[in-house]
Amino acid sequence: MPELREVSCRVNGESRSFVVDPMMPLLHVLRETLGLMATRFGCGEGTCGSCTVMVDGQAVMSCDLPAGEVAGKRVETAEGLDGDPPHPLVAAFLDHQAGQCGYCLPGILMAAKALLEGESAPPSRARIAEALDGNLCRCGVHARILDAVEDAARRSIRR
């Protein structure tokens, strides 16, 4: 049996501790242990981006990230964007109706958030597309999603 370990980190601004197999993928801890199910399982092997979260400000795929590696770090998931008012990215996605089935969207939101927080000026459309290239969308909403992220960047990043 794998050895269990207590892992403490901040999740969406709150301190959380859980006892897990430190090799267990973070995705499963988020969904099954912490009940944060907006982060989605798509492939389990880091090829589709559905499970993207932020760890210490960087976008990472949580399906192949061992939970033990987030000890002492800041983890952010899509649930953290659901404020009142919602995060500018969520507002922009709603304004542009940038979604169809929506399965890929929480991962895309987190990849976009990581990009915008790392930029001092609104990034170009090509730069946004590059940052989202690890996230697959099958409904074909790419153009709207790029519009929404561009819009959110203009709203939230001031030169």
Added chain:
Amino acid sequence: MTVDAPPPPLADAPLMRDWIEVSPTDGVTFLSGRVELGQGNSTALLMMVADELGVSPDAVALKTARTDRTPNEGFTAGSMSISFGGQALRWAASALLVQMLDAAGERLGRPPRDLRVEDGEILRNGVSTGLKLLDFASAADLSCRVADLAKPKAEGDRWKTFRDIPRIDLKERLVGTPFVHDMTAPHMLHGAPVHPPSMHSALDSLDLDALRARPGVVEVVRDGSFVGVVAVSPLASARAAEWAAKNGTWEATRFEAIDPVEFIAGSTADAETIIETGNVNRNIGRWYETTVSRPYIFHGSIGPAAAVAVWDGDEATVWTHSQGVFQLRKAMSLALRTAEEKLRVIHVPGAGCYGHNGADDVAFDAVLMARAVPGRQVKVVWSRRDEFRAAPIGAAMATRVRALLGPDNVLTAVDVIVNSAPHTSRPGTGGTPNLRAAAYLENPIQPARSADVPAARGGGADRNAAPTYKVDAVRVQRRLVHDLPYRSSALRSLGAYNNVIAIESLMDDIAHDIGVPPLDFRLLHMTDQRSRDVLERIEAGTREAREVPLPEGAGWGLGFARYKGTGGYCAVMVRLEVDGDVRVTDAFAVADVGEAVSPDGVRNQVEGGMLQSISWTLKEAVQVDGSSTTVESWTDYPILRFSEAPRVSVELVERPGAFPLGAGEISQGPAGAAVCNAVKAALGIRVCNLPITRDAIIAAANA
């Protein structure tokens, strides 16, 4: 135009109570047999009933597809949710409105004809009465027949309270947990199937005791060659199933590993004549010919198929993202040899659908596994590998089009023959379950041979094989190829995608050959004004962009069709650049879908259809080895990525009051055709074997 005949769904569900629930706590709820597949139809359906009542959409609720309550509206497929399901709901809402206004008139001592509704409030001769319409819902007699009372609003009276609204479910999809994957319940368990390598494999050996002893495993289910692992967590079940797949052995019937597209294209099986108007056997003029093929294509949903099931005695409930809850119930009852009444099937959203995917199969897997742990809900989420190996796939096909150009440069005959694997093997059709596991249970039921989709429902392989052009003589033949071991079924637009590409490629080639602009050549063969409008608008809408000089290796292309010959009209123009790989930079569409209930929803569907089609056309091909697909992960099956996505623009032709024609499947054929024609324009090379990869271009250039 107002639709006078009752919409078809009212035939089997004629009463108001089939469509409406009124409760003191929950207010008015409309019931629809249509399912939300991510396309936004629940928003559009809610808009239609709210508009008919004259209330705000958030004043009423919508409950969709469940066998214990809603009408059976068949599969939610073929872009018919609004045309049929929505019209039926509009009629039901109208009947309710009539009854509520009768009750209000009685209260006020006025004839109901003096009353009307504005934003939920009842007005008498234009003056507020202080009465709310929905307060009279409890007075409704829901045992009445909808068709006896309904007087749906005329076109000019619609959309007074509101016009378009955003998707009611988008916020939840962005930051919430709307999916069957996200359901939770006390003591829920998690199942994973150990799929045989193909549907033609039988389990030879597997140490079930050792499997039962894997970490977290609660129960192992075996029935024939079906094996399922039930465990305490999704990870535990997935890992145990992986262990089983590595440690078990299966005996497989081997098939020859032949190129399926070549095999289908070369089939000499009996051809069935679907359409024959005039005589295509004529020879005055010049014949042109092309054959376009596409490989098998995955639905490729980003979220794998999933379901939750629970047994209570001899009754089961399953939560599923199936396209047809009643059909899934029937299929499972056949496979389990139990009465349909013992099974309850409830729709819950899944990831994007795009056709008959693994949703039904996984629901049955969940039911089989949950039977071993009565009273406990079992959630089953397929692995990505299951998704690529076990789900039905879109049919490979080859379409040959011959066209006879008369002396006056007008087509006089078009002769089309479509060779294709079947485009449907939906659950519960043809008298067999058509569920994957049902084929290898201890008492197996093999799927019936698919008859494809009949022409009356738009056809399957032959969908859009008849050109959307005025031609004297047209013949369409269909040759279904059943001899390949791969399980093909409905993928968005069925045969229309490949057939439209074949026809539109030939239209372009002939136009170029005789030196007529491709758009003008199409207009020459159009008598129908709505088709002309769509083409003329795309011409005008892209003129400015097309005047910009093109770099070397760039080109524009056009594609057009009226979906199924009876549905929405769509013209697409794309601009692309070829530098080894093809990159579409811009995609424009003009669409006429009749009355667009939600114009932005329609635009979103047309955009998505185009981008998905561009992905199919440039990148996608399912690899097979003679008995099953060989794709393991997304790495083996690239789809369009953000950096490859074009800018898109969609213009709708407004047709207020015109019969709604559906939007979800109108753009795939035209978009694919536009890409093929643009590649020809850019390189002078006609690529006929899709997808248009770098290798395919080289092969076509050397052919």
